[in-house]
Amino acid sequence: MSSIFYVLSDSVGETAELLAKAALSQFSDQNMKIQRIPYVDDEATMVDAFNLAKENNGMIAFTLVKPEFRQKMKDLSNQFQVRAIDLLGPLLEELEDHLQKKPTLQPGLVHKLDEDYYKRVEAIEFAVKYDDGRDAKGILKADLVLIGVSRTSKTPLSQFLAHKRLKVANVPIVPEVDPPEELFQVPAEKCIGLRISSEKLNHIRTERLKALGLDGSANYARKERIQEEIDYFNKVVEEIGCDTIDVSNKAVEETANVILRKIKK
Structure with missing residues (x-):
């Protein structure tokens, strides 16, 4: 029966x-x-x-x-x-x-926890897909856009924030390349510039080149080149009108916490 x-x-x-x-x-x-x-x-x-x-x-x-x-x-x-x-x-x-x-x-708390997990995975995948300005479309889809010159921890910071369920795109600022148009279309409060001192950046880039077995005096690490990039970065930031964070002496976690506090406000 x-x-x-x-x-x-x-x-x-x-x-x-x-x-x-x-x-x-x-x-x-x-x-x-x-x-x-x-x-x-x-x-x-x-x-x-x-x-x-x-x-x-x-x-x-x-x-x-x-x-x-x-x-x-x-x-x-x-x-x-x-x-x-x-x-x-x-x-x-x-x-x-x-x-x-x-x-x-x-x-329903179990399913809320599951939802939280999937949101985190989605954010991590987003950060990978739109890392280093690969696809400008991500700028308009992102919860947050990070901009900065090379070696300002844009990628690890994007990944760290992704674990907080934030969809983050990051865009490198280079004098020879015009920033994508999308960068000027997002609200300024959704964009954060990562500022760094020329001395700190010189040290980071010199060590990076040495780690790769390259000459530490290459143009990439020259003080004149670094200052040129920083000046151009400042120009772009001023045009966008976004906030900046000095990452010269901050760990990724510290910068992330500053950003999260800004977002909460």
């Missing part, structure tokens, strides 16, 4: 359904079907579920975080003489006792 296993949840009900499937898989030759009833937030829906279970020789499992809802399910189980298993309540009670903390009792 077939019957239906009703799974009720105050969220989407995936947890309850997965547990029901896992349990049913241990019984061969059974033809019990699973029917999910999500977003249960009132007594009428619970009563309807028990009526259905009664009519279809079924049983119920539920994941409801509110204690009053769980108690109501137990009362209805006795009233309708239908089996109803609380999949979440006993675990919440044991955790509360062990942690000596009250649960938030907010439905």
Whole structure:
């Protein structure tokens, strides 16, 4: 004889359904079907579920975080003489006792955490795709645009902020290349210039060239060339009208925190 296993949840009900499937898989030759009833937030829906279970020789499992809802399910189980298993309540009670903390009792937090994870992954992929001015289209799609001369930590900063779920594009500023038009189309508050002293940049670039086995006196690290780039950067920043942050003596994390505080304001 077939019957239906009703799974009720105050969220989407995936947890309850997965547990029901896992349990049913241990019984061969059974033809019990699973029917999910999500977003249960009132007594009428619970009563309807028990009526259905009664009519279809079924049983119920539920994941409801509110204690009053769980108690109501137990009362209805006795009233309708239908089996109803609380999949979440006993675990919440044991955790509360062990942690000596009250649960938030907010439905759907698992899926909010999942959503948070996917937003972070999406932001990281965005940062990679629109790194170093590869595609100017990203400037208009970004939550934040970083601009600066070479070796001002634009890429690691973009990645760090991506882990905070911010979609960041970064654009190198080079005297010989006109900045993309899109850079002047985004609101100035969405753009941040990364400023650095010529002395610090000279040191960074010289060490970088040496690490690559190249001559540390190459044009890339010459003080005259660096000053030319900084002057051009200042001109672009003034035209955009965006804020700047001096990264000369800041770690990536410090700069990121300054940016996050600016965004909050």
